[in-house]
Amino acid sequence: MSAILSVEQVGVRFGGLVAIADLHFDVREGEIVSLIGPNGAGKTTAFNVMTGFLKPSQGEVRFRGTGLTDLQPHEITRLGLARTFQRTSVFPDDTVFDNVMIGLHRQGAQSRRAPLLDALIGRAGASERRLRARAEALLDWVGLSERAGEKAGALAYGEQRLVGVALALATEPAMLLLDEPVSGMNASETQVFVSLIRQIRERGITVLLVEHDMPMVMEVSDRILVLNYGRLIAEGPPDRIRSDPAVIEAYLGQGKAARQAAAEVQEPAHA
Incomplete structure (x- = not known):
């Protein structure tokens, strides 16, 4: 499978603060890829760079071979790269x-x-x-x-998020970026959304998502990318990420909520 999205040595700085450093990865056509990491790791910043809401300090993002740095968000959407947002906007x-x-x-x-x-x-x-x-x-x-x-x-918060997904799908994207799509959903709603993500992929749409729900990430992802302090520290299938020492250490050092997330990373994915 060829790469539909390429992030090439991207860096983002806000004054003296480094939000992302030398980020590089590819997403291949037809994949479901998750971007995870502790709070403040740079996940949403990376999404904003990919979709034109933020210009990188260095590096380049390419979608189907086209550089996105000089394009506005609506121009990127027209190319076939759509996204949802953390907050609902109905x-x-x-x-x-x-x-x-x-x-x-x-x-x-x-x-x-x-x-x-x-x-x-x-x-x-x-x-x-x-x-x-x-x-x-x-x-x-x-x-x-x-x-x-x-x-x-x-509508319930989770259902409002589904409206946002419908609006993104209305643009007929080749690739869909989902920013914390199951935030606010209960377990049964999350399972419905997992099925929806798989249906989206079955219709030929590549999916990249940022998510904190580790069991959901482990269940739905073909590959997982892990950020910590703006750097890519691990990449691979769920089974490899679940046991990666660098991933476990990144979460264990981030307080009670992150320790819970680390425990969830290590739990076997349920069917």
Whole structure:
């Protein structure tokens, strides 16, 4: 499998603070890869560099061979690299269905360079019917069809995150970056999301995720990348990461919550 995303000796500095140092890795087409590490390790900073929200101090990120350093986030999305965010960003007073429709209209307006307002109040017709059918399909894909008519702000936090995934999938990405996707979800919701990630991969979309839920990471990942203090300290399949001394040490030195995460890293993944 060829690399769809390449991070090449990327560094990020904020004044005298080094957030990322000499980060380098590839993600191959069709993989599910997780980026993990203790709090403050640089995971979200790396995501922000990959998606154009932050410019690296050094190095380069390439997506399908195209350098991303000089591109804006919406230009990167058009190339086929989409992301979700740690915090939900739904329109709370609009229905779940209308949230997805707004996302689809916005995408269409950008691709046609038309004003968003024109897209939102445009004539009903074949194009509008296609958008509505696509919105229904996306909601069915993420398991929210039955909630389509409810206000997005009334959904549970985990369900709001699924709306964000639907909006990212609406861009028809070749690769999807998920930033702490199961944060706020209970165990059963997390298992549903694991199935969704696998379905996304089955449809030909490569997945890179940042996540603190170690059992979920161990279950869903083909490979795991481990950051600590902005540096890549380990890389490999879950079984190797689970027993890696550098990974265990990184978590054990970070307080009670991190020690719990280290214990979860060492537990066998459940089926």
